[in-house]
Structures are given as C-alpha cells and as structure tokens.
Amino acid sequence: MRTSHSAFSASVIAAGLAALALAGCEYRPNRGPSRVKPDDNAPAWFSNPPIDARLIYAVGADPGHDRAKAMADARRNLASQLHVVLRSDGSDLDDGFVPTTAAGEPPLLIDDLPGVQLDKQFDAPSCLYVMITFNRAGWADALRARIDQLDGQIRATMAAAPAAPEAATTPVGNAARNYLALLPLVREREEQAARLRLAAGEAAVQTAPMSSAGLRQQLAAVAGLISVDINADPNLAPIQAQLNDAAAGMGLNIVAGNPQPALRVRLSLQEVTALNIDGLERLDATFVASVENGKDGRNLGGLSVKFRSSSLTDSVARERLNAKLMQRWKEYLANEFVSCLQRL
Template sequence: MDITGHRFLLAATLGAALLVQVACEPQYRPGREPARPESRSNAIPSWVLQPPLDQDITYGIGTDLRMDRNTAIAEGRRDIARQLRIVIRGDGQEDEDLEIDDEPNAPPRVTIDHLELPGITVTRQAETDHCLYVQVALNREAWATALRNRISELDRDIAAVLASHEQQPEIDLKTHPVGAAARLHQRLMPLVSAREEKLAHLQIARPGSITPQAPITLAEMRARLRRVLDRVSVDIVAAPDLEAILPQLTATCAGIGLRITPGLAKPTLRLKLTLSSMQIQVNGMERLDGTFQCLVETGEGTSLGGITINLRTSSLINTVAHDRLMRKIQVRWAEYVEKDFVDYLTRL
C-alpha cells in the first residue's frame, strides 16, 4: 500500500473514532448548550424558617398557596406589622374597619398609615410545587430619619404659634380668658398631637431614640386650659340608652377641666346626648348600626351646633356587639371633647 493509501486509511479511522466520541458524549456541555432545567425543590427555603436579623431592617415572610405574588407580599407586610406591634392602614380603610379590642383595659393598638412608611421591598422569592414564598423588608432607619425630620418641622410650627399668641393673641386674654385659652388650645392641638404621634412611631422605628425637648406637650396644654375651664359649668343630659356610660362620658368632660353641674337651671353650656341604633343579622353575625348625637346649647337655650357620629359593630352575640358599640362611643367622645368641642369654648 502506497503512502496515499495509508493516509486515506488513517483519515477514515480518525473519522470513525470521532463519530463514536460524539455519539457517546452527553448532550449538555457547559458554556456551549442551554442549561438543562433543574428540578424544583419542594423544601421550605431556609430564609423562611430563619429570617435574617438586622439592626436597621425588619424582614417579613409572606406565602400564598395560589402562587399570587401580591397576596404573598401583603402577608409579608402583615408579618412585619405583627413584629412591630402596629396596624398598617392601607388605601380605602376607614376607622370603622378597625375593630377595637374586647378587653377594655387593653392598650390601644398603634395604627400607622402606609404612606408614612418607606417602601417595603421584596428581597427574596421562591416557588415550590405547592406554595409561593416571599421575603419583604422594611428599612427602619430610613423610617426613623423621616420621622426625625417631621418632628423638627412640627417643633418649628409649634414654637411659631406660641410666639404669636404671646405677642398678639387672636382673642383678648383679659376680657375673654376662656375663649383665648380655648383658641390657643385649638391651634396647638393638631400640631402637638402630630408631634407626639410621630414621637411614638419613632420609638417603634428606632427604640431609645432621643429627640429635642418639645416646645409644649399635650399634658402641658391640658393644664393650661384646665386653669380657666373651672369657670365653665356644664350640664349633660343623656338619653336612657346612654345611661350606662354616662359616668364615663361625664368624666371625660371633667377631665379637661369643665365643671360638671347636673340639673343646674342655667349652666354655661348644656349637652344633650342621644343614641339611635338598629340591629340586623348579616351572614350569621349580629350587626349593630348606631347614630350618636350631641347637641350643644347655652344655658338660655341658644343652639351652638353639635355632632353626629355613625358607628357600626358586630359579633356572634348581641350583647357583645352592644358592649363594643358603647366602647366605641366613649373613644369617639373623648376625641370630640379634646378637639372639636373646644371650638364652642372659643365663643365664651
């Protein structure tokens, strides 16, 4: 066989060997073919069982069996709220949707509007055959910084109101001491209330935070108003449906310094309280819709106005629904006396 024949035989042998190698080689080769799909693990991710601990960030875990990402994220937000012992109020949620605790002496839950919180971000996500898991994070340090800035703004506004009252009060202090004190209280109330609310939120975002001393506190405001309100006599007349909580309603008025004078012929102010309610069954629950009204008159019978508050409670038991309605009235009454009722005092 000549050299040409040898070369042909060698080439044929090498070609056959290459064909055998290609046939035996696996289809997937790293970097040359698309990655083979990995089988999805049904094990619960480790970060679900042991969320990370961080001084500045709170992590929440959300799940959904229907693989809905938005539902899982919402559950993660609620997990963060449970850890911080708060209620995050979302869009369209009214005060009536937040049921009060059945225990009258339980501390009120801290409700925080979702717009106050910095963005809650999704940091991890895993999907198994049966469940979707997400991990969400709240940056508490960013929240605390925003709260400190807001508190500083409120301090400047409060100081400006106090300075204005000292230099040029809206109502003459000598001729109308009650009206002047009530007007100052009225102007300060939204600012000081907001400051103390933000301060409470700051202690949640960053426990132990130290802030500058407030120009004035709610306690100091109430003390100022109380010094002049003993000149105001008040007679409270309640409908029979409210007799059970009349002592509490009366105590609220006395608490801001008003002099309660039951049955006085010509008090400075007379408050007439009424309640109408309607009970219906909804999906097996006893629902109670109530309308609470307060009419304010002078001792001579001149009407100064009033308020109407619509309330709703429900329970499997009628008596429980009624008790909840009574407690809601007390809560709303305290808010009214502290804030809106003071408007009538500015006319004295």
C-alpha cells in the same frame, strides 16, 4: 371513547398533582406571619433570613404565585417584627389575630412602612417565595426629620398665641383656639415619636415642646370659668354620672339645673330599637348632643352618631352600647366640643 377517558384521567391526575403541590405551601391556621409553611422546595433564606444591624429582613409567600400577595405577606411579617399593624392590611384585625408587644400592649397602627424593597424571589412549583428588606435606620432618620419639622411648627404656633393681657379678655375662647391650632401638630408629633421609639429606641426621642396632656391642662386651667348644664334624657340615666364626670374631667364647671349657664348641653338617645337576630340581642340607637349658648340659646354645634351592639343578653348589649357611647362622648369633648368653646 378511550381517548376521552384518557383525557379525563389526565385532567384528574393533573388536578390532583396541583392540589398536592398547593398543600405543600399551606396557610398556617393561627394567621401569624409568616402565614405560609415552607415545603421542601423553599429556599434556605425563607426559613433563615439574614440578620443585619441596619436592615430588617422579612419573608412572605403565596401558593397562587401572586407576587403582590406574597409581598403583602412579607410586609405583615415585617410589621409583626416591629410590633405594628398596617392599616393597608387590616386582615389581621378582621379575622381575630391581633398581635401584641412584648409588654402585652396593643400594637401601633400605622399607614405603611416606607422604603420596603424586594430582595429575593424564588418561584417553586408549589409556591412563590419572596424576601424583602426594610432600612430601619433610614426610617429613623426620616422620622427624626419630620419630628424636627413638627417641633418648629409647634413652637411657632405657641409663639403666635395671644399674650397674657390680651388673652385675659376672652380666656376660654383664646385657650380653645390655641388648643385647636396645636392639637393636630401635637398628635402627629406623638405618633411620629412612637414610631421613632420602634425604629431607634426610647433614647432617640427628644422631649416635645408640647404634649396632648399639656394641651388638656392648659385648657382645663380656664375651663372652670364656664358653667355647663348637661341635660340628658331618661334613656341616658344609667350613665348620666359618667357623662358629667367626663365633662368635669376637662375642667368644666358642671352645674345641674342652672337657669342661665354659659353652655347648655342637651343629650339624647334616639331611634332605639331592639331586635333578636339568630339568638343575639341587637340594639341600635342614635346618640345626639347639642350645645347651646346658655344666655341667648344659640346653637354652637353638636354631634349625631349611630351605634350598634349585640350580645346573648339584653343587659350586656346595653352595657356595650353605653361603653361605645361613652368613648365617643370623650372623643367629642376633646375635639369638636372645643370648637364650641372658641366661640365664647
């Protein structure tokens, strides 16, 4: 009996010591990197990482002595220094911690930071500490190389576009095809340029052969040749004007009630359900857009997407639902809708 009691006491003491050890390496409540408070056993480099002109140092830790988690913590620390958020992490966005740049702007969202290496590791009784290095200059060199490659592809695509006389026969269709061919290249180029600004400063980024704004201007220059009738159902009446304005912003000629427009766009909000869940008003709805050839009625494409919003009041929930809908409508106009134009 005494032996059993001694064993029980020993296990309790061991558990208590383990808890005390873990308490010395606790997570910070604000979720900001580094997310672990160092204890007395932490190495000096954890609180004072080196400073280098070419390399960036970042530290991380894990009370569970898991190297992968400690490395992930260090990568979050590194991302915070660069004012970016890693898509592979995502936890910062999920738990409400959203870092901002010095100007108060949202951070750049990127897939990963290439070339991160483990520099130091120290396994203390209460915590595993790591320090990683990131070759900022090497990252900048890789970004410049990719931007140069994209610039070459953009110029080649622009050179392959139909000459003015040929384009004049089907100006809208040719402009739409050119837009769609260039858009992915231009967008990636702008993303890479944003990263290069972080890595090497504004002066390192050269002027692009084409921008997203330039593409929109080129398309808008001929989009006015297209008459568009936007027919929205009563559920969308509160934002009908905004829907029309977004389309007109692309340069389209919005003509309500035209018996035979070049394009007829039918918009509806379907399957609208309102529920009260735990004191919150929740709205679910499906936004449907259908684009037709105004002359023969052929379907040229469309969109169907589900939305959900919630709030303490029904009016605010509807405002949020409409805001989400408008954002998706603008994205649709700038992307999938242009595919309909290339068929004209």
